[in-house]
Amino acid sequence: MLRLLAFLLLFILVVPILRVLLGAVARALHDLVSGPAARGGRRQAAGGRLHRDPVCGVYVSEQVAVRREAGGETLYFCSEECARKYGRA
Numbered sequence: 566m567l568r569l570l571a572f573l574l575l576f577i578l579v580v581p582i583l584r585v586l587l588g589a590v591a592r593a594l595h596d597l598v599s600g601p602a603a604r605g606g607r608r609q610a611a612g613g614r615l616h617r618d619p620v621c622g623v624y625v626s627e628q629v630a631v632r633r634e635a636g637g638e639t640l641y642f643c644s645e646e647c648a649r650k651y652g653r654a
């Protein structure tokens with residue numbers, strides 16, 4: 566009987582902890598999949614404004630992005646390779 570009580574107590578303690586952990590993992594996965602900009606209102610990241618790479622769809626900070634001027638607007642790419650691909654497309 567005492568064993569059952571101990572098990573129940575453990576269960577009661579562990580379930581909320583697991584739920585918090587799973588919630589954190591789910592949120593982290595969601596951020597990975599949709600990107601920080603998808604949450605809306607949080608486009609201002611620590612590394613500066615985020616811009617979408619038109620080639621691979623990745624969000625890049627304008628501080629580290631590869632820039633290309635095209636038709637009066639600035640395009641931001643994650644890498645030289647993507648900028649080159651865009652030029653060829």
Ligand SMILES: [Zn+2]
Pocket residue numbers: 618620621622623642643644647
């Ligand atoms: Zn790219």
